[in-house]
Amino acid sequence: xxxxxxxxxxxxxxxxxxxxxxxxxxxxxxxxxxxxxxxxxxxxxxxxxxxxxxxxxxxxxxxxxxxxxxxxxxxxxxxxxxxxxxxxxxxxxxxxxxxxxxxxxxxxxxxxxxxxxxxxxxxxxxxxxxxxxxxxxxxxxxxxxxxxxxxxxxxxxxxxxxxxxxxxxxxxxxxxxxxxxxxxxxxxxxxxxxxxxxxxxxxxxxxxxxxxxxxxxxxxxxxxxxxxxxxxxxxxxxxxxxxxxxxxxxxxxxxxxxxxxxxxxxxxxxxxxxxxxxxxxxxxxxxxxxxxxxxxxxxxxxxxxxxxxxxxxxxxxxxxxxxxxxxxxx
Amino acid sequence: xxxxxxxxxxxxxxxxxxxxxxxxxxxxxxxxxxxxxxxxxxxxxxxxxxxxxxxxxxxxxxxxxxxxxxxxxxxxxxxxxxxxxxxxxxxxxxxxxxxxxxxxxxxxxxxxxxxxxxxxxxxxxxxxxxxxxxxxxxxxxxxxxxxxxxxxxxxxxxxxxxxxxxxxxxxxxxxxxxxxxxxxxxxxxxxxxxxxxxxxxxxxxxxxxxxxxxxxxxxxxxxxxxxxx
Numbered sequence: 038x039x040x041x042x043x044x045x046x047x048x049x050x051x052x053x054x055x056x057x058x059x060x061x062x063x064x065x066x067x068x069x070x071x072x073x074x075x076x077x078x079x080x081x082x083x084x085x086x087x088x089x090x091x092x093x094x095x096x097x098x099x100x101x102x103x104x105x106x107x108x109x110x111x112x113x114x115x116x117x118x119x120x121x122x123x124x125x126x127x128x129x130x131x132x133x134x135x136x137x138x139x140x141x142x143x144x145x146x147x148x149x150x151x152x153x154x155x156x157x158x159x160x161x162x163x164x165x166x167x168x169x170x171x172x173x174x175x176x177x178x179x180x181x182x183x184x185x186x187x188x189x190x191x192x193x194x195x196x197x198x199x200x201x202x203x204x205x206x207x208x209x210x211x212x213x214x215x216x217x218x219x220x221x222x223x224x225x226x227x228x229x230x231x232x233x234x235x236x237x238x239x240x241x242x243x244x245x246x247x248x249x250x251x252x253x254x255x256x257x258x259x260x261x262x263x264x265x266x267x268x269x270x271x272x273x274x275x276x277x278x279x280x281x282x283x284x285x286x287x288x289x290x291x292x293x294x295x296x297x298x299x300x301x302x303x304x305x306x307x308x309x310x311x312x313x314x315x316x317x318x319x320x321x322x323x324x325x326x327x328x329x330x331x332x333x334x335x336x337x338x339x340x341x342x343x344x345x346x347x348x349x350x351x352x353x354x355x356x357x358x359x360x361x362x363x364x365x366x367x
Numbered sequence: 368x369x370x371x372x373x374x375x376x377x378x379x380x381x382x383x384x385x386x387x388x389x390x391x392x393x394x395x396x397x398x399x400x401x402x403x404x405x406x407x408x409x410x411x412x413x414x415x416x417x418x419x420x421x422x423x424x425x426x427x428x429x430x431x432x433x434x435x436x437x438x439x440x441x442x443x444x445x446x447x448x449x450x451x452x453x454x455x456x457x458x459x460x461x462x463x464x465x466x467x468x469x470x471x472x473x474x475x476x477x478x479x480x481x482x483x484x485x486x487x488x489x490x491x492x493x494x495x496x497x498x499x500x501x502x503x504x505x506x507x508x509x510x511x512x513x514x515x516x517x518x519x520x521x522x523x524x525x526x527x528x529x530x531x532x533x534x535x536x537x538x539x540x541x542x543x544x545x546x547x548x549x550x551x552x553x554x555x556x557x558x559x560x561x562x563x564x565x566x567x568x569x570x571x572x573x574x575x576x577x578x579x580x581x582x583x584x585x586x587x588x589x590x591x592x593x594x595x596x
Contacts, residue, residue: 141449145422148448149376151470156382159472164389172385179378 095203150183200332214245248361260326268294402426
């Protein structure tokens with residue numbers, strides 16, 4: 038197996054050099070200590086590659102000033118490599134596998150809705166005149182639902198990779214965390230109603246003022262709410278609690294669903310990881326909701342906390358500093 | 368006739384259902400959204416053919432296939448969103464009859480289902496030639512039975528057909544496409560993987576070493592040949 042020189046640099050030392058946070062200059066410096074000389078362009082390219090496969094993400098800065106940290110997966114991979122006895126070739130193969138897996142997963146995620154669309158279009162074209170009104174309607178609904186799903190998937194993938202590569206420009210302004218909760222609750226309302234679930238808002242009496250990107254934070258909160266909906270049974274209860282704790286605004290979404298298996302806990306924020314659910318069909322998500330919510334929180338210098346146990350429901354908390362993203366760094 | 372569609376995407380099942388309802392009325396479509404449900408339905412409803420997705424939420428499709436094969440030889444067509452030769456071979460080795468890659472449309476799907484049903488109902492070839500004998504291998508064409516060193520060989524219908532055509536053309540190379548057309552049907556002339564999997568199985572049963580074959584020789588890039596005097 039032959040690897041070109043830049044490729045062979047994507048390895049344990051490279052990932053280890055990002056540990057604790059690094060920009061292009063840090064990376065050059067740290068790798069120089071290991072006896073590797075990198076041009077700035079190559080260092081940037083390596084960071085881009087690591088971010089594309091989800092092992093690092095931008096923590097702050099733009100353009101050439103971007104500063105990177107390890108993602109949860111990157112951290113775990115590094116730890117595994119350090120304890121693991123695997124040789125360098127194995128690590129390279131593992132990285133190659135991550136890259137291929139990501140592409141294959143995206144293709145896979147698109148192919149299923151595309152199958153439903155192609156089937157439906159084919160049937161309509163071929164036998165549309167023989168179809169009754171209800172069959173035609175079902176096929177048209179299928180086409181609409183699945184093409185929407187593909188579009189959403191593509192947008193989610195792009196949005197997430199923009200966050201990871203640090204090319205997102207947050208639209209910062211001041212807003213009330215309670216209003217954000219209201220907006221997200223309205224957004225998820227139809228889904229909740231359709232499943233005869235209830236959503237209870239617990240809002241503080243006074244405004245919780247936050248400096249952040251309300252559109253993106255609402256998206257993050259919507260993702261959490263939509264997960265709670267998916268993993269709750271018909272008629273289930275969901276709570277959305279807004280509070281200010283010290284310098285943080287927190288939105289907590291609590292459901293009484295099946296909870297999360299301990300074994301799944303570590304994979305929650307991986308792209309395309311989809312948990313199991315008793316709710317059956319409703320649980321078919323893209324597996325991008327949580328990673329995206331986390332990326333949005335992190336871009337604000339915040340985080341997403343999870344509290345769950347099997348059979349005991351789950352609570353996801355989106356927490357960001359009220360004073361905005363620039364106050365914090367890794 | 369009943370077909371079981373196993374896919375965790377209800378829209379796929381529904382569009383297949385309407386497709387068959389409008390184009391192939393004799394077929395009733397059953398659906399299952401998980402591996403467990405699939406195993407249940409195969410056992411309880413005994414469908415005539417199963418379309419089985421590999422990416423299921425609970426048990427993966429290969430495992431479902433393995434478990435189905437423990438109690439049923441219903442024809443199984445694997446549905447997969449990954450166009451990888453490895454997956455195809457894995458499915459065939461576990462006993463799948465065919466393979467369709469997503470995204471398919473209803474014409475492709477129906478053609479595959481037709482081909483599988485036709486292949487399975489194709490009569491096993493019978494020859495007027497009395498029998499075949501070479502080294503330890505004997506084939507009694509009338510009884511459709513093969514023996515190795517006097518012991519009966521347990522062959523699936525497809526394996527028998529393959530062996531039959533090789534034996535009937537002893538000493539001659541049969542091209543991949545010729546064998547595929549004779550054993551699987553004309554739509555399959557490009558599916559060399561199918562042939563490889565079945566030749567490997569036959570060789571296992573014959574105890575034949577592909578490097579130093581006594582029976583089936585690989586003619587690289589061409590096909591296979593039954594060795595002879």
